[in-house]
Amino acid sequence: MSEFKVNKTVDEINEKIKNGEAVVVNAEEMIDIVEKKGIVDAARTVDVVTTGTFGTMCSSGAVINFGHTKPKIKAAKVWLNDVEAYGAVAAVDAYIGATSVKKDDPLNAVHPGRFSYGGGHVIEDLIAGKKINLAAEGYGTDCYPSKYIEMEMTINDLKEATLMNLRNSYQNYSVAINTTDKTVYTYMGTLKPRMANATYSSAGQLSPLMNDPFYLTIGIGSRIFLAGTEGYVVYHGTQHNPNEERNKRGVPKTGAGALSVMGDMKSMKDKYIKGASILGYGVSLSVGVGVPIPILNEEMAFFTSIKDEEIDAYIYDYGYDYPRKIDNNYGLTNYKDLRSGEITVGAKKIPATPLSSYYMAVDIAEVLKQWIMDKRFYITQPTQLLPQSKDYKPMKYTKYCL
Amino acid sequence: MVSKKIMLRFPKEISDKPFASDLSRKYNLTFNIMSAQIFPRKEGHLIIELIGEQKNFDEGIEYLKDNGVEIQFIEDSITKDEEKCYHCGFCLPVCPTKALVIENRKTMKVELHKENCIACGYCVKVCPVKAIELSEFA
Numbered sequence: 001m002s003e004f005k006v007n008k009t010v011d012e013i014n015e016k017i018k019n020g021e022a023v024v025v026n027a028e029e030m031i032d033i034v035e036k037k038g039i040v041d042a043a044r045t046v047d048v049v050t051t052g053t054f055g056t057m058c059s060s061g062a063v064i065n066f067g068h069t070k071p072k073i074k075a076a077k078v079w080l081n082d083v084e085a086y087g088a089v090a091a092v093d094a095y096i097g098a099t100s101v102k103k104d105d106p107l108n109a110v111h112p113g114r115f116s117y118g119g120g121h122v123i124e125d126l127i128a129g130k131k132i133n134l135a136a137e138g139y140g141t142d143c144y145p146s147k148y149i150e151m152e153m154t155i156n157d158l159k160e161a162t163l164m165n166l167r168n169s170y171q172n173y174s175v176a177i178n179t180t181d182k183t184v185y186t187y188m189g190t191l192k193p194r195m196a197n198a199t200y201s202s203a204g205q206l207s208p209l210m211n212d213p214f215y216l217t218i219g220i221g222s223r224i225f226l227a228g229t230e231g232y233v234v235y236h237g238t239q240h241n242p243n244e245e246r247n248k249r250g251v252p253k254t255g256a257g258a259l260s261v262m263g264d265m266k267s268m269k270d271k272y273i274k275g276a277s278i279l280g281y282g283v284s285l286s287v288g289v290g291v292p293i294p295i296l297n298e299e300m301a302f303f304t305s306i307k308d309e310e311i312d313a314y315i316y317d318y319g320y321d322y323p324r325k326i327d328n329n330y331g332l333t334n335y336k337d338l339r340s341g342e343i344t345v346g347a348k349k350i351p352a353t354p355l356s357s358y359y360m361a362v363d364i365a366e367v368l369k370q371w372i373m374d375k376r377f378y379i380t381q382p383t384q385l386l387p388q389s390k391d392y393k394p395m396k397y398t399k400y401c402l
Numbered sequence: 403m404v405s406k407k408i409m410l411r412f413p414k415e416i417s418d419k420p421f422a423s424d425l426s427r428k429y430n431l432t433f434n435i436m437s438a439q440i441f442p443r444k445e446g447h448l449i450i451e452l453i454g455e456q457k458n459f460d461e462g463i464e465y466l467k468d469n470g471v472e473i474q475f476i477e478d479s480i481t482k483d484e485e486k487c488y489h490c491g492f493c494l495p496v497c498p499t500k501a502l503v504i505e506n507r508k509t510m511k512v513e514l515h516k517e518n519c520i521a522c523g524y525c526v527k528v529c530p531v532k533a534i535e536l537s538e539f540a
Contacts, residue, residue, distance in 0.1 A: 055490070056530065114527065189491075189492050190495055190496050190528055274486075274530075276530035276531060278492075279527050279528050286490065286531075339510065353491045354491035354494075354504075355491055355492060357489045357491070357510070358489075358509075358510035359509055359512075360489065362509070
């Protein structure tokens with residue numbers, strides 16, 4: 001006997017997609033539908049809710065295989081446009097990390113450094129089809145005698161180019177302020193002294209893991225939108241922590257769950273992936289991710305109806321506490337206030353600005369919706385769920401809110 | 403009435419002349435100084451907001467040009483590449499004049515209001531995708 005009044009399977013939803021009968025909406029639209037119909041009726045009506053996010057994620061990179069040269073080389077050190085890739089894997093494999101910086105970059109010698117080109121840009125340039133200079137050094141072996149190669153190539157010359165992001169789509173994140181007397185340049189952007197501004201980095205109500213807060217439908221093997229093409233969730237993201245403190249809607253109040261994702265760069269679009277130079281901090285990569293959530297029952301209708309005002313986030317001091325790893329916070333705010341452009345910290349009202357693009361998150365959720373309606377994209381049943389939260393019991397959270 | 407932000411460059415030969423004061427006295431224009439710099443070789447840069455009747459404004463500008471002051475309207479020097487900009491918001495906290503703003507809180511699109519720009523250049527350094535450019539004097 002099921003706990004739910006509505007019980008649908010992924011196969012049934014895919015059958016509806018195939019027949020052109022599936023009802024697909026984005027996570028913004030789902031809010032109104034649940035408000036009007038209630039969760040049971042909404043679950044009967046809606047089959048899939050699409051989500052999206054587009055923010056900088058440093059834990060991103062690409063696996064490339066550039067094919068054997070003549071004579072062969074066991075490339076121990078590899079550079080792409082003078083940006084070092086990790087070469088200590090097989091002969092012509094390498095991993096270019098998003099945060100790798102260009103040779104001779106002045107870094108923060110003159111603070112704040114500009115970090116004008118790095119791994120994130122190499123990945124964007126490859127996807128855009130631009131020419132890349134590849135250089136590699138080997139120490140020479142009997143089977144791989146060459147010690148140095150250099151060539152111009154594009155993504156089409158690579159055997160494989162696979163985006164492989166160890167941590168993306170963070171479920172919620174810190175809100176950053178700076179209580180010190182000087183400006184700090186962080187991965188949370190420029191933070192002015194004496195709490196003059198706050199920054200945040202989540203698409204809130206549109207963000208994938210905000211809409212499936214207990215990872216009940218998103219897991220290993222889930223097919224997703226990744227930078228303009230189909231990609232996959234391959235594992236939980238590094239630092240995935242399902243047991244962070246949650247609010248009454250079941251949503252964590254700070255960074256918690258995360259996804260590790262992969263996809264074929266050859267079919268990605270540079271509109272949905274951007275190398276990022278973060279002043280005073282370094283290079284990163286902004287990645288567009290969208291995840292479809294099958295509405296299997298009324299509880300998933302409930303979870304996908306999450307609104308910005310129902311998502312809390314802790315405020316942290318990136319000027320003093322964060323770099324010293326001091327466990328301290330400045331209270332909670334929510335995404336409705338953050339998106340309004342002003343939050344209250346203590347007794348002080350301060351301007352709040354985003355770092356993650358809500359504008360592009362909507363774009364991604366819409367594209368994914370269209371793909372499903374066009375029968376180009378089907379939902380997947382995960383082969384294995386991500387590490388689960390101890391707080392979850394079926395229908396436990398719905399009763400707090402209805 | 404017209405109100406525009408202007409960048410003025412004074413070659414060193416004329417950097418000791420009271421042009422700003424002349425704008426006020428001879429052309430009945432109001433000016434608001436946003437930034438002023440004199441470089442080691444005595445060349446000067448001045449960013450002002452100039453306000454007044456259109457006729458006076460045009461004559462004042464002509465007067466400056468006739469006297470060798472190089473003029474650039476700031477709204478003509480700042481551009482945001484809409485192909486590159488992905489509306490992340492990194493630029494918002496550093497813009498001192500709300501030239502870069504999110505007005506529509508539903509779409510969260512980052513917009514540039516050129517008329518508010520004072521050419522400080524902070525956004526150019528902060529933009530992670532180098533979407534903003536500020537052309538300098540030639």
